[in-house]
Amino acid sequence: MKKLFAVLVCITWILLFTDKTEACDFCLLTQGISPLETIKGKGIRITERYTVLKSVYQRDDKLDIHGAKEEYWTTEFTGFYGITEKITVLAVVPVKKNIMEGHFHVHKDGSTGVHTDNKGNEFGLGDVAVLGRYTFLRKHSLDTTTNIAGLAGVKFPTGKTDGRREDNSSRYLDSHMQLGTGSTDFLLGLSMSHSVRRLTISTNLLGAITTEGEAGNEKHQFGNSLNYDLTARYRVYPGVISPSGQQLFFAFGINGEVRGKEEEEGVELANSGGHTVYLSPGVQVVMAPHWVFELSYSHPVYHKLNGIQLGEDYKISGGVTYLF
Amino acid sequence: MKYTTLILAVFLVIFFTSTTYGIDKRILDSAGVQEMKQVAPDFNLYNLDGRKVSLKEYHGKVVFLHFWATWCKPCKEEMPTIEKMYREFNDKKLIVLSVSIDKGGVDMVRAYTLEFTFPVLLAYSGDINDSYWIWGIPVSYIIDRNGRIIGRAMGPKNWDGDALKTLIKEILRD
Structure with a gap:
């Protein structure tokens, strides 16, 4: 186990210090109470995620600057x-609606500004990803089960990158407001879960x-990113599971995202990237044998x-999974 | 350091994916049975005739240990296949123990199992670890002659089907 931990730490280290990133639409695939982590067979999952950004930070200080707001609605169809x-x-396959109401920016001299009349609204297909998961350890005892799996995939540039503002300037929207990144990116992951009776730690x-x-008419590269998650999930009901019965789980997790700095026309953007940590309570209902519902708040x-x-x-995330 | 970690990772992958415990893992996989390697905790329970049965008295024999309840619909659908397996392998040294986890009385369980001939035990009549059914019912365990659990089948299975028959034959031959 110590060796596996060393491998996990090593991969984390490599990803952290290769320093380029992007807001990761697919990261919730492996976070929190997603049933995709351990599910087998075939099925389809639809998730809806709503994310709000309206607070301005300088490093870890929240600044008293208001008026800018970004909202992201992401509907993901996962087969x-x-x-x-x-x-x-x-x-x-993500379908996104990105809304900007008020634009925050930092001038070259370091001063900041908020233009509340700057608006943007983009809707459409995001970047599609294809992933493969290989479970290389599945170990069972009477009251424990351990799974370790690796995940690898490719994200394709299927989302538009030329969305414009709705104001008079008609300038291109910022890179993170676009539906896609315009880049082919590579995804790599590891997941481990250990269940002891009614409790699962993943x-x-x-x-x-x-x-x-x-992004717009400029070359743009998001930084590499690392999403991490540690979640405990407890089966509240029932005490004994029947394959045709219902199950209720409560979950609580700590998760986060580390993003590297972005580059525009080869120039590093100082005001990009960083680290955010969330606490995420959630609830999951399994209506065996076909349906799984979950809701979480981060x-x-x-x-x-x-x-x-x-x-x-x-951010709030809800999902429905149907197992064929 | 990086190469050492990589080599360790490859070693671990090969180790965890290639280790088998007596029975060919492919046979377990194709039968939908999880591989396990654990001594089966002993128990002392009463059967429907009031006779005390302990697991350790079957040491040296292959045991098929099955957990179910009268309120579990999939369990009822599975039971006729267990009956067929019992009739086919009973004289070939396969011990079938079917344990009801109902908290109700013996009469309810007896009425429910009238059509079956395999032995039925009552979980709440004695001392048994509920870890056996913590992941749900129906669940079945295959215990080898050394008293070691080598496989677990979760959910209803067709014990009269080819894949599971092949597995049982393999274990009895082993």
Whole structure:
């Protein structure tokens, strides 16, 4: 176990210090109470995620600057198919609606400004990803089960990158407001879960290694990212499971995202990237044998963002999974 | 350091994916049975005739240990297949123990199992670790001649089907 931990730490270290990132749409695949982490067979999952950014941070200080707001609605359609007991392939198709109401920016001299009349609204297909998961350890005892799986995938540049503001300037929207990144990126992850009777502890790492894409009419590269998660899930009901019965789980997790700095036309953007940590309570209902419902709320408890930038205020995620 | 970690990772992957415990893992997989390697905790329970039965009295024999309840619909669908397996392998040294985890009386369980001939035990008549059914019912365990659990089948299975028959034959031959 110590050796496996060393491998996890090593991968974390490599991803953290290769320093380029992107807001990761697919990271919730491996976070919190997602049933995709351990599920087998085939099915489809639809998730809706709402994220709000309206607070401005300088490193870990929340500044008294108001008027800018970004909202992200992401609907993800995920199809998964178990080729064998150990190998599952997943395809993720996101549909996004990104809304900007008021634009926050940092001038070259370091001063900040908020233009409340700057607005933007983009809706459409995001970047599609295809992933494969290989479970290389599944160990059972009477009252414990341990799973360790690796995840690898590719995200394709299927989302638009030329969305414009709705104001008179008609300038291109910022890179993170675009539906896609314009880049082909590579995803790599590890997940481990250990269940003891009614309690399951799961931990996940998902890294994204980016390539150069575009935003508007400029070359743009998001930084690499690492999403991590540690979640405890407890089966509240029932005491004894029947395959046709219902189950209720409560979950509580700590998770976060580390993003590297972005580059625009080869120049590093000082006010980009950083680290955000969330606490995420959630609830999951399993209506066997076909349905899984889950709802979770993520509240950021720690921001350490590079330079000055908008930080997340909260996000809410709900999902429905149907197993064929 | 990086290479050492990589080599360790490869070693661990090979180790965890290739280790088998007596029975070919492919046979377990194709039968939908989870591989296990654990001594089966002993128990002392009463059967429907009031006779005390302990697991350790079957040491040296292959035991099929099955947990179910009268309120579990999938359990009822599975039981006729267990009956067929019992009739086929009973004289080939396969011990079938079917344990009801109902908290109700013996009469209810007896009425429910009238059509079956395999032995039925009552979980709440004695001392048994509920870890056996903590993940749900129906659940079945295959215990080898050394008293070691080598497989667990979760959910209803067709014990009269080819894959599970092959597995049982393999274990009895082992």
